[in-house]
Amino acid sequence: MSSSRFSERLYQAAEPLWLKCHEHPFLTELSAGTLSTDRFIYYLKQDYVYLIDYAKLFAIGSVKARDVQTMAKFAELLHNTLNVEMELHRQYTEKFGVSREQLEQTVPSPTTVAYTKYLLDTAAHGSLAEVVAALLPCMWSYCEIGTAFAKRPGALDHPLYREWILMYSSEEFGELTEWCIGLMDKLAEGLPEAELSRLEERFIVASKLEYMFWDMAYRLEEWPV
Numbered sequence: 001m002s003s004s005r006f007s008e009r010l011y012q013a014a015e016p017l018w019l020k021c022h023e024h025p026f027l028t029e030l031s032a033g034t035l036s037t038d039r040f041i042y043y044l045k046q047d048y049v050y051l052i053d054y055a056k057l058f059a060i061g062s063v064k065a066r067d068v069q070t071m072a073k074f075a076e077l078l079h080n081t082l083n084v085e086m087e088l089h090r091q092y093t094e095k096f097g098v099s100r101e102q103l104e105q106t107v108p109s110p111t112t113v114a115y116t117k118y119l120l121d122t123a124a125h126g127s128l129a130e131v132v133a134a135l136l137p138c139m140w141s142y143c144e145i146g147t148a149f150a151k152r153p154g155a156l157d158h159p160l161y162r163e164w165i166l167m168y169s170s171e172e173f174g175e176l177t178e179w180c181i182g183l184m185d186k187l188a189e190g191l192p193e194a195e196l197s198r199l200e201e202r203f204i205v206a207s208k209l210e211y212m213f214w215d216m217a218y219r220l221e222e223w224p225v
């Protein structure tokens with residue numbers, strides 16, 4: 001029995017990438033309350049279409065689960081994404097006159113396409129462990145960012161960004177993330193090194209795509225042609 005958890009190995013492997021996210025101007029400006037609203041709205045629209053595909057990973061997790069308890073937890077994650085997290089996006093964008101239909105019709109940017117299709121490819125061809133490894137950086141890194149920002153003096157005073165920080169620092173989001181981390185550890189138990197490094201690769205690529213997502217929003221990325 002190995003004494004260290006597989007999730008710790010993943011965390012250590014991804015830490016330099018996650019630090020780069022924390023230092024990205026999109027996030028430093030969001031926590032300081034200085035992020036321009038056009039960048040934030042662009043992000044919310046892209047994130048909304050991202051979440052539509054991301055939510056499907058939870059549905060597929062439910063299908064691939066080997067026991068009812070895991071199946072139910074994935075159903076809860078699916079529900080939470082569609083009705084809690086995406087509701088935040090709907091309420092935010094409504095304030096700026098973007099309708100629900102417009103939100104759903106957002107044309108995914110190149111980076112959004114890369115990220116969502118990477119996740120869906122994992123869902124279509126990977127094991128349950130690979131699905132969890134690919135979706136974990138999303139939840140875990142947002143949980144870390146939300147929790148860190150909630151502690152920053154003044155960050156929750158901003159009228160626009162307060163709700164976003166509250167969502168990702170919430171106890172509910174933290175508990176769901178902890179559950180996914182625990183599931184990753186359970187699924188990795190006893191796997192050969194070749195399998196573990198495949199999982200690590202999924203986790204690292206998803207972490208790189210997380211960084212690219214922040215950067216895409218800051219640059220207001222468009223299709224070049």
Ligand SMILES: Cc1ncc(CO)c(N)n1
Nearest residue numbers: 047050051138139142213
């Ligand atoms: C791109 C991205 N990653 C992670 C999350 C957290 O669910 C999100 N909303 N968007």
